[in-house]
Amino acid sequence: MTSVQIEVFLQTLIAGLLLGGLYALIGLGMTLIMGVMKIINLAHGELMMVAMYIAYWMFVLFHIDPYLSIFIATPILFLIGIALQKFLINPVLKVESILPENQVILTVGIGMVLANLATLFFKSDYRSTPVDYATNAFYLSDFWKTSPIELSLSVPWTVSFVFAVIITISLWFFLAKTDTGKSIRATAQDTDAALLMGVNVKLMRVVTFGIGAGLVGAAGCLFLPIYYLFPSLGGQFTLIAFVITILGGLGSTIGAIIGGLILGVFESMTATYVGMGWAPVGRFVIFVVCLIFLPGGVASILKRKRLGK
Amino acid sequence: MKRYLPLIILAILAVLPVIGLSTYMMHILILVIMWSVIGMSWNLLGGYCGQVSFGHAAYFGVGAYTAGVLYSKFDLSPWWGLPLCVVVVALFSLVLGFIVLRLRGPFFALATLASGEVMRITAENWVDFTGGTMGILIQRRTWVEKTWYFYIILIIAALTFFMIKKLVESKLGYYFVAIREDQDAAESLGINTTLYKTIALCISGVITGIAGAFYTNYMGYIDPHVVFALHDISIITIMIVMVGGVATFWGPYVGALIMVLLAEYIRSIPGLGAAHQTFFGILLIVIIIFLPNGIVGDFQKLKRLVGLRRASG
Numbered sequence: 001m002t003s004v005q006i007e008v009f010l011q012t013l014i015a016g017l018l019l020g021g022l023y024a025l026i027g028l029g030m031t032l033i034m035g036v037m038k039i040i041n042l043a044h045g046e047l048m049m050v051a052m053y054i055a056y057w058m059f060v061l062f063h064i065d066p067y068l069s070i071f072i073a074t075p076i077l078f079l080i081g082i083a084l085q086k087f088l089i090n091p092v093l094k095v096e097s098i099l100p101e102n103q104v105i106l107t108v109g110i111g112m113v114l115a116n117l118a119t120l121f122f123k124s125d126y127r128s129t130p131v132d133y134a135t136n137a138f139y140l141s142d143f144w145k146t147s148p149i150e151l152s153l154s155v156p157w158t159v160s161f162v163f164a165v166i167i168t169i170s171l172w173f174f175l176a177k178t179d180t181g182k183s184i185r186a187t188a189q190d191t192d193a194a195l196l197m198g199v200n201v202k203l204m205r206v207v208t209f210g211i212g213a214g215l216v217g218a219a220g221c222l223f224l225p226i227y228y229l230f231p232s233l234g235g236q237f238t239l240i241a242f243v244i245t246i247l248g249g250l251g252s253t254i255g256a257i258i259g260g261l262i263l264g265v266f267e268s269m270t271a272t273y274v275g276m277g278w279a280p281v282g283r284f285v286i287f288v289v290c291l292i293f294l295p296g297g298v299a300s301i302l303k304r305k306r307l308g309k
Numbered sequence: 310m311k312r313y314l315p316l317i318i319l320a321i322l323a324v325l326p327v328i329g330l331s332t333y334m335m336h337i338l339i340l341v342i343m344w345s346v347i348g349m350s351w352n353l354l355g356g357y358c359g360q361v362s363f364g365h366a367a368y369f370g371v372g373a374y375t376a377g378v379l380y381s382k383f384d385l386s387p388w389w390g391l392p393l394c395v396v397v398v399a400l401f402s403l404v405l406g407f408i409v410l411r412l413r414g415p416f417f418a419l420a421t422l423a424s425g426e427v428m429r430i431t432a433e434n435w436v437d438f439t440g441g442t443m444g445i446l447i448q449r450r451t452w453v454e455k456t457w458y459f460y461i462i463l464i465i466a467a468l469t470f471f472m473i474k475k476l477v478e479s480k481l482g483y484y485f486v487a488i489r490e491d492q493d494a495a496e497s498l499g500i501n502t503t504l505y506k507t508i509a510l511c512i513s514g515v516i517t518g519i520a521g522a523f524y525t526n527y528m529g530y531i532d533p534h535v536v537f538a539l540h541d542i543s544i545i546t547i548m549i550v551m552v553g554g555v556a557t558f559w560g561p562y563v564g565a566l567i568m569v570l571l572a573e574y575i576r577s578i579p580g581l582g583a584a585h586q587t588f589f590g591i592l593l594i595v596i597i598i599f600l601p602n603g604i605v606g607d608f609q610k611l612k613r614l615v616g617l618r619r620a621s622g
């Protein structure tokens with residue numbers, strides 16, 4: 001390998017890891033909802049789109065930085081999530097029907113309405129990021145004058161990644177240390193047992209959907225400085241979240257983080273070495289390979305390791 | 310009387326072109342029949358076998374591209390796509406089934422959704438074979454009038470209807486329903502669930518593929534965004550069956566009629582045309598909450614609801 005090839009490889013790896021950190025945040029929300037409610041939220045990407053538009057208009061109208069909008073968009077998305085769960089999804093859980101997948105189809109309907117309303121209100125124009133530091137970058141040669149290779153690190157990508165890590169760590173503390181977090185994990189493990197132990201399962205479901213929506217809302221704010229914004233962007237992120245959920249193992253939080261990183265790296269590798277347009281196909285190749293050879297996802301490997309000790 | 314109802318409806322439909330409908334009316338009729346074929350095929354897999362697919366656009370598109378590629382690469386009439394796509398789509402369903410049928414419930418749903426998207430992206434990027442986003446244009450359509458297209462799709466629909474009716478009333482149909490109700494119980498009773506799920510997927514895929522090949526011939530133009538569309542094909546297919554009635558013979562017809570007319574009606578309202586997906590989404594939410602088994606499946610409930618409103622109003 002020549003130094004140029006090494007440079008390209010390392011650069012791709014860094015881009016992949018940064019992307020993966022953000023993907024993990026999207027995947028986490030879906031995994032949480034999946035674990036507690038046993039349904040897949042197919043409106044996940046559309047909720048992210050809503051958060052991105054909130055952050056966008058906050059910046060355009062009030063000049064609030066997208067990174068500060070996290071504190072505005074996340075609570076709003078939390079409330080939207082709670083409302084969706086309480087008024088739309090919960091009633092369907094009780095309805096008798098032939099197909100048990102009704103809730104999943106319902107979330108498709110919610111996603112359709114959200115995406116179409118966004119198209120109506122904001123037009124289907126692609127909007128590029130409004131912030132002015134979008135193209136700034138750190139260069140390796142600025143820090144290490146005699147370095148044999150040159151690497152760059154985009155400022156917004158790095159900041160978004162750091163924020164994603166902070167949010168993920170605080171989520172972990174919330175799930176592991178607080179009472180509410182423990183109740184959520186108990187509900188995910190065994191609903192009936194949790195109910196017998198005095199956990200308010202109904203409330204936990206509502207809260208979890210809210211947290212899942214809030215997480216993806218935060219991810220939306222982090223994606224705004226580095227990505228385009230258009231009304232139909234939700235669908236692809238729903239798929240990404242789902243691939244991460246499968247890759248990480250259903251309902252596993254650590255699995256989702258690792259799955260997000262793997263997916264990010266793999267995707268940027270395909271983009272560099274196969275072609276830009278094929279990056280989404282790479283996503284599904286890894287998904288199919290995972291289904292055939294590792295149906296339990298990363299979580300099953302982790303579990304095996306723990307049992308082996 | 311009830312036994313002959315399908316034949317009577319078929320006869321009425323067959324004489325419709327003779328009485329001289331406008332071209333637009335014929336177009337709507339053809340669309341309704343085409344969508345009910347796709348709806349029926351989805352109903353076999355989703356309604357009877359319980360495997361909810363979000364990716365019927367994959368089969369539709371593969372069928373459509375079979376006909377299109379025959380024309381653009383091999384210089385054959387795209388009508389050969391109709392028989393050939395039986396083989397192509399059956400093979401495609403087998404390969405796809407090997408992967409997606411390992412999953413159950415919502416995971417199956419999402420894996421099929423992903424398969425539709427993969428096919429779209431592949432068709433977009435494989436420019437040498439599919440023509441990429443440029444699509445395939447059939448330079449000379451076979452007929453200018455719609456009468457023959459109407460009869461062809463009517464024959465396809467009639468054959469599909471009787472085949473699915475026979476299938477569902479046979480032993481195979483009971484296996485399907487058993488798998489839907491409880492896959493583990495079916496397995497423990499000695500039903501080879503993987504085999505029967507694969508059979509359902511193949512039949513359903515092939516019928517959708519034939520509808521896709523017909524679409525190529527009828528419309529004369531296909532591109533990846535049209536035939537592999539997630540919302541405009543896969544989700545509409547589900548909506549047709551959900552609105553009409555899951556696991557009913559007549560559901561897909563009622564659903565296709567309502568959905569096509571509704572789509573045309575909303576598009577004709579100035580200023581609201583772009584919002585048709587909002588209306589579809591709201592309709593889907595309302596149907597799932599109030600009539601989870603569709604109009605045909607919950608007909609008694611619907612009658613009661615309407616009756617109540619009349620009594621109170």
